[in-house]
Amino acid sequence: MSNIFETLESEVRSYCRSWPVVFTHAKGATQTSEDGTEYLDFFSGAGALNYGHNNPALTKPLLDYLSSGAVVHSMDMMTPAKREFLVTFQELILKPRHLDYKVMFPGPTGTNTVEAALKLARKVTGRQHILSFTNAFHGMTLGSLSVTGNSLKRKGAGIPLTNSSKIPYDDYFDGTTADFMWLERVLEDSGSGVDKPAAVIVETVQGEGGLRAARIEWLRSLAALLKRHDILLIVDDVQAGCGRTGTFFSFEEAGIEPDIVCVSKSISGYGLPMALTLFRPELDVWEPGEHNGTFRGHNPAFVTATAALRTYWADDKFQQQLAGTIETLHRGLEEIAGTVEGAGLRGRGLLVGIIFPDLETASKVAAEAFANGLLVETSGPDDEVVKLMPPLTVTDEELGRGLAILAAAVRTVAG
Numbered sequence: 542m543s544n545i546f547e548t549l550e551s552e553v554r555s556y557c558r559s560w561p562v563v564f565t566h567a568k569g570a571t572q573t574s575e576d577g578t579e580y581l582d583f584f585s586g587a588g589a590l591n592y593g594h595n596n597p598a599l600t601k602p603l604l605d606y607l608s609s610g611a612v613v614h615s616m617d618m619m620t621p622a623k624r625e626f627l628v629t630f631q632e633l634i635l636k637p638r639h640l641d642y643k644v645m646f647p648g649p650t651g652t653n654t655v656e657a658a659l660k661l662a663r664k665v666t667g668r669q670h671i672l673s674f675t676n677a678f679h680g681m682t683l684g685s686l687s688v689t690g691n692s693l694k695r696k697g698a699g700i701p702l703t704n705s706s707k708i709p710y711d712d713y714f715d716g717t718t719a720d721f722m723w724l725e726r727v728l729e730d731s732g733s734g735v736d737k738p739a740a741v742i743v744e745t746v747q748g749e750g751g752l753r754a755a756r757i758e759w760l761r762s763l764a765a766l767l768k769r770h771d772i773l774l775i776v777d778d779v780q781a782g783c784g785r786t787g788t789f790f791s792f793e794e795a796g797i798e799p800d801i802v803c804v805s806k807s808i809s810g811y812g813l814p815m816a817l818t819l820f821r822p823e824l825d826v827w828e829p830g831e832h833n834g835t836f837r838g839h840n841p842a843f844v845t846a847t848a849a850l851r852t853y854w855a856d857d858k859f860q861q862q863l864a865g866t867i868e869t870l871h872r873g874l875e876e877i878a879g880t881v882e883g884a885g886l887r888g889r890g891l892l893v894g895i896i897f898p899d900l901e902t903a904s905k906v907a908a909e910a911f912a913n914g915l916l917v918e919t920s921g922p923d924d925e926v927v928k929l930m931p932p933l934t935v936t937d938e939e940l941g942r943g944l945a946i947l948a949a950a951v952r953t954v955a956g
């Protein structure tokens with residue numbers, strides 16, 4: 542089997558380097574490899590499986606849909622599955638949160654929604670420049686890569702990435718950038734040579750960039766500054782959204798209303814490709830056909846997305862249960878971090894991890910956890926953080942088991 546890893550697949554592969562087995566089955570928070578070994582999955586498809594693998598509440602409507610002979614691929618055409626998703630999203634997600642957004646299907650993945658958001662912001666404002674943040678991750682196509690703050694990924698573009706600048710994220714100066722006076726000053730100074738940006742794109746928690754979590758007051762002051770200067774706020778909720786931080790959108794706790802929101806990963810709830818770009822109705826300046834693509838009408842994804850919303854977001858029971866899960870995980874992680882000098886907690890909600898003072902430790906801990914049946918990834922420019930993203934539906938027993946494996950791995954590596 543190792544020959545296939547070594548010969549057929551490009552060197553660009555990443556996850557199978559750390560997990561060199563062939564996975565054949567999955568259910569809930571468990572993935573099983575070809576030789577029957579069961580792994581606890583605290584990776585959740587990088588956030589695409591918030592409701593676990595093969596969730597029966599989603600499998601049944603999906604199989605019913607597929608066996609009914611209904612339309613699978615429909616591009617932009619309206620179908621009952623798409624209509625139901627739109628109505629359900631409006632009723633269960635937007636309305637109760639008093640959010641007034643138009644919905645656009647920009648293409649199948651996270652990078653597609655970011656591309657659409659950047660294009661729309663430029664079209665609406667007539668300005669080109671976009672500000673994004675140090676350590677940000679927004680995707681791998683040229684527009685989203687241009688706003689990504691990771692040197693290795695940017696090098697992969699092979700051409701200069703223009704029309705965007707990086708500014709310091711909340712924690713860059715150890716929490717001393719809570720107000721944006723410095724940015725306000727250069728924006729107000731007509732002689733500063735700083736072009737007024739079309740938009741600022743931000744993750745409330747940097748999922749790939751080391752689980753840095755912006756403080757609520759930092760997000761509020763960013764939103765207020767942008768409003769004062771008529772600059773659009775884009776929140777990239779591709780990884781932190783769909784419940785990951787404890788609320789459906791990760792910006793809810795801050796009480797801010799982004800102009801544009803990028804959603805993907807867990808919106809289909811089943812690991813099926815799907816993405817949304819949400820924007821204030823008055824920003825809908827697209828000409829028909831100005832942004833299109835073949836795979837935007839994935840009806841099986843609409844079906845599972847609707848089922849996920851109805852199963853988990855029809856009332857606030859799931860959200861309350863989620864708060865308990867978050868508390869248990871944070872408590873367990875704090876205990877583990879407390880056993881290593883200089884280690885600490887990073888992140889928010891179920892997008893959390895442990896940062897170690899030594900850059901080697903996180904990768905070694907992840908490898909040791911894998912050897913003992915737990916899938917966890919690393920995060921950050923130097924892979925300095927062990928990242929935990931269990932499904933939001935993880936049970937207390939699974940959480941306890943995962944934390945025990947992690948604690949043992951940390952003892953072995955750093956004890």
Ligand code: PMP
Pocket residue numbers: 587650651652653655678679680681744748749777778779780781805806
């Ligand atoms: N934005 C964020 C915040 C992400 O975490 C990711 C994926 N890790 C993307 C955009 C890109 O999504 P995709 O890989 O589906 O293109």
